[in-house]
Amino acid sequence: MPVSTRSQVTVIQDQENSRHQLRNPHHGLKEKMKALTQLYEQQKQSSNSLRNPSPKPDQNRFSTHPSVDLLSGAGSCKQESESKKKSSVVDNQVMRENSMPISTVTKTFILPPQRPAVVAEDAKENIVGFGGGGNGEKIVGFTCPPRKGVLCTNVARKLSMGGAAACEGEGIAKNVAEESEGVTLKLGNAGSRILVFVRVRPSSKKEKEAGSRSCVRIVNQKEVYLTEFANENDYLRLKRLRGRHFTFDASFPDSSSQLEVYSTSTSELVEAVLQGRNGSVFCYGATGAGKTFTMLGTVENPGVMVLAIKDLFNKVRKRSFDGNHAVHLSYLEVYNETVRDLLSPGRPLILREDKQGIVAAGLTQYRAYSTDEVMMLLQQGNRNRTTEPTRANETSSRSHAILQVMVEYRVTDERNNIVSRIGKLSLIDLAGSERAHATDQRTLRSLEGANINRSLLALSSCINALVEGKKHVPYRNSKLTQLLKDSLGGPCNTVMIANISPSNLSFAETQNTLHWADRAKEIRTKAYEANVEITKVPISETDQTKLLLELQKENHDLRAQLARQQQKLLTVQAQSLAAASPTPSTISSILTTPPTSCRQKERKPKSFLPRNCFTPDSKKKGPEETVKELKQTIKMLEAAMEKMKKDHGLQIKQKDELIREISQKDGTRVVMKGNLRPRETITGELKSPSGRFLSPAVRDKKRSFWDITTANSPSVVTLNGRKTRSHVVKEPAAAPSMLLQPGFTRQKPESVRR
Numbered sequence: 171m172p173v174s175t176r177s178q179v180t181v182i183q184d185q186e187n188s189r190h191q192l193r194n195p196h197h198g199l200k201e202k203m204k205a206l207t208q209l210y211e212q213q214k215q216s217s218n219s220l221r222n223p224s225p226k227p228d229q230n231r232f233s234t235h236p237s238v239d240l241l242s243g244a245g246s247c248k249q250e251s252e253s254k255k256k257s258s259v260v261d262n263q264v265m266r267e268n269s270m271p272i273s274t275v276t277k278t279f280i281l282p283p284q285r286p287a288v289v290a291e292d293a294k295e296n297i298v299g300f301g302g303g304g305n306g307e308k309i310v311g312f313t314c315p316p317r318k319g320v321l322c323t324n325v326a327r328k329l330s331m332g333g334a335a336a337c338e339g340e341g342i343a344k345n346v347a348e349e350s351e352g353v354t355l356k357l358g359n360a361g362s363r364i365l366v367f368v369r370v371r372p373s374s375k376k377e378k379e380a381g382s383r384s385c386v387r388i389v390n391q392k393e394v395y396l397t398e399f400a401n402e403n404d405y406l407r408l409k410r411l412r413g414r415h416f417t418f419d420a421s422f423p424d425s426s427s428q429l430e431v432y433s434t435s436t437s438e439l440v441e442a443v444l445q446g447r448n449g450s451v452f453c454y455g456a457t458g459a460g461k462t463f464t465m466l467g468t469v470e471n472p473g474v475m476v477l478a479i480k481d482l483f484n485k486v487r488k489r490s491f492d493g494n495h496a497v498h499l500s501y502l503e504v505y506n507e508t509v510r511d512l513l514s515p516g517r518p519l520i521l522r523e524d525k526q527g528i529v530a531a532g533l534t535q536y537r538a539y540s541t542d543e544v545m546m547l548l549q550q551g552n553r554n555r556t557t558e559p560t561r562a563n564e565t566s567s568r569s570h571a572i573l574q575v576m577v578e579y580r581v582t583d584e585r586n587n588i589v590s591r592i593g594k595l596s597l598i599d600l601a602g603s604e605r606a607h608a609t610d611q612r613t614l615r616s617l618e619g620a621n622i623n624r625s626l627l628a629l630s631s632c633i634n635a636l637v638e639g640k641k642h643v644p645y646r647n648s649k650l651t652q653l654l655k656d657s658l659g660g661p662c663n664t665v666m667i668a669n670i671s672p673s674n675l676s677f678a679e680t681q682n683t684l685h686w687a688d689r690a691k692e693i694r695t696k697a698y699e700a701n702v703e704i705t706k707v708p709i710s711e712t713d714q715t716k717l718l719l720e721l722q723k724e725n726h727d728l729r730a731q732l733a734r735q736q737q738k739l740l741t742v743q744a745q746s747l748a749a750a751s752p753t754p755s756t757i758s759s760i761l762t763t764p765p766t767s768c769r770q771k772e773r774k775p776k777s778f779l780p781r782n783c784f785t786p787d788s789k790k791k792g793p794e795e796t797v798k799e800l801k802q803t804i805k806m807l808e809a810a811m812e813k814m815k816k817d818h819g820l821q822i823k824q825k826d827e828l829i830r831e832i833s834q835k836d837g838t839r840v841v842m843k844g845n846l847r848p849r850e851t852i853t854g855e856l857k858s859p860s861g862r863f864l865s866p867a868v869r870d871k872k873r874s875f876w877d878i879t880t881a882n883s884p885s886v887v888t889l890n891g892r893k894t895r896s897h898v899v900k901e902p903a904a905a906p907s908m909l910l911q912p913g914f915t916r917q918k919p920e921s922v923r924r
């Protein structure tokens with residue numbers, strides 16, 4: 171929609187206030203605009219009061235970035251109100267210049283609840299955990315927090331040119347839905363939308379000197395209004411003067427502090443990373459727009475990278491009682507389409523795709539224990555980063571830099587399993603998108619510029635493909651997009667901070683940045699769960715010793731039981747011989763001695779003594795018949811004994827093997843006598859007396875020397891408790907085969923010889 175035009179707008183510089191004033195020949199129109207602006211403000215206020223029945227004016231007035239209020243309490247409110255005043259002056263100015271039909275705009279805002287505070291803890295490490303804090307292990311839903319309850323009614327996602335759209339029902343519904351969607355989005359559910367923030371940097375000295383004007387206005391800390399100024403002398407373009415509204419998750423004016431930017435955009439990502447989720451923050455914008463300032467900052471004004479790391483270590487420290495956290499760090503740059511390790515520079519790295527996603531093979535991962543250590547590494551990395559002065563920026567980053575922080579949390583649960591979760595935070599400072607003339611025409615700079623633009627073009631193609639839901643996303647078109655694959659389309663919570671200059675001299679760059687930022691809003695990253703892994707740990711040494719003792723005791727009991735049975739058998743045999751002329755009373759007294767078998771029969775119908783428990787009928791029979799019967803019984807008993815013997819032998823052997831295995835794990839070798847017994851083939855399962863060990867069917871296998879002393883076997887090595895026969899060469903320590911020594915004659919070990 172074309173905006174109303176003015177025939178002439180002249181800006182003069184007030185020497186005292188350095189403020190722009192307008193001399194517009196259409197004075198009446200100006201007055202009209204002023205009135206309309208006032209009306210708009212009034213309407214906004216009244217809607218606010220309607221939706222917020224009992225607002226504390228000072229507390230809620232500027233709470234789109236509530237961290238500001240919470241950060242410095244009343245002080246910050248004051249500061250904020252001052253800045254608001256200032257910005258309203260600028261706003262009015264811009265409004266006048268824009269000549270926008272803003273009277274058609276009705277805006278209603280319900281102010282969001284307060285977010286957890288970012289409190290300055292001390293001068294050095296000044297970030298304290300938000301929300302959860304301490305052991306508050308809540309799972310944080312990654313949403314745009316300040317938007318809870320916000321009813322931003324007039325903001326259409328795709329805004330028409332030339333003024334704010336009227337508040338249409340459809341637009342409202344859409345926006346409310348979008349807002350609530352943002353609020354309810356939880357990690358691990360449906361994937362989250364990329365959150366997009368815009369930050370305007372202050373005008374630079376150069377821009378001021380060149381007499382540039384601000385073409386960007388932040389409205390309600392969410393919307394950015396971009397105005398294209400007409401050249402007073404360009405009469406052909408006068409009618410094409412236009413402006414455009416963009417809406418983002420939050421917009422930061424030039425007065426915003428680093429802490430404010432961090433707490434609004436990134437602090438929740440840090441919390442999520444501690445919960446085992448992935449997060450990415452990247453700064454995008456034209457050269458000199460303030461990306462490096464936002465990401466790295468200065469010593470006095472540390473940026474997102476520094477604040478995130480401080481915050482992370484603070485949170486880790488607070489939770490250290492709760493498990494073990496390990497922080498690993500890597501820092502790389504993409505320069506002229508080559509990937510370099512900034513922490514240990516060397517040959518270019520090759521990108522590979524594996525289960526974890528795209529990884530730079532050979533990238534150094536430093537284990538960091540403190541913020542100071544990270545700061546040192548960061549400084550070291552930045553010294554290695556390629557920066558060159560260009561016409562647009564004294565210290566222009568000529569490469570894309572990616573700082574990756576991996577946080578691994580390990581804890582042992584009640585079942586002795588190790589639960590570990592790994593979260594990865596990627597902080598990305600992109601090189602500036604630029605036009606050739608904005609930088610330099612010299613060969614190297616232009617080559618760098620071409621590569622930067624190429625990768626940023628590839629980035630925009632990926633954004634387009636993702637927004638349009640295309641199946642193929644051209645990540646492979648550049649190294650940058652390969653590295654950003656996870657952040658854009660993977661299981662990740664992503665934040666984009668679009669940096670812009672306020673100057674009308676950079677209008678085209680700003681428009682371009684805002685266009686892509688606006689598009690990026692529509693990208694949804696993949697749904698995913700936290701990277702939690704549960705590892706079963708081997709039992710501890712004390713547990714092993716306990717088990718060994720238990721097994722030895724059980725083995726001893728089994729041997730005793732076997733001996734008793736043998737004794738009984740012998741007694742029965744002896745007595746049966748003596749019973750050549752038995753009296754029924756003696757026989758019955760003898761035969762009542764092995765009652766176990768009878769009892770067994772009662773319990774188990776398929777006992778090995780099926781019909782031979784003595785019945786009173788046996789007494790009625792004659793002595794010859796009784797002797798015959800007795801002989802049969804003895805035969806059966808013998809068979810039963812034999813079977814039991816075998817059973818026990820097997821069980822003992824099994825225990826022996828188990829004991830030997832455990833002993834070998836401990837480093838001591840125990841060779842039991844039972845091991846040397848010949849193996850016999852028995853089918854079916856056997857139970858130990860305690861019922862704890864279930865013996866599988868024994869395979870008919872010839873025992874070799876090496877089966878007895880497994881630890882010395884050259885062909886059987888133990889790998890992670892499992893025996894394999896194919897790792898002899900790979901595991902020299904496990905089985906230093908004596909057989910391989912020249913001239914060695916095979917000798918039986920001591921235990922075997924005995």
Ligand SMILES: Nc1ncnc2c1ncn2[C@@H]1O[C@H](COP(=O)(O)OP(=O)(O)OP(=O)(O)O)[C@@H](O)[C@H]1O
Pocket residue numbers: 370371372374424455456457458459460461462463464563565566567568600601602603669
């Ligand atoms: N929010 C801000 N407040 C104060 N100064 C800022 C801010 N943003 C940027 N600047 C200043 O603007 C200049 C350019 O910023 P910076 O180097 O961060 O730009 P850039 O986007 O990283 O550029 P390039 O892409 O060329 O590296 C720096 O001198 C920086 O200190």
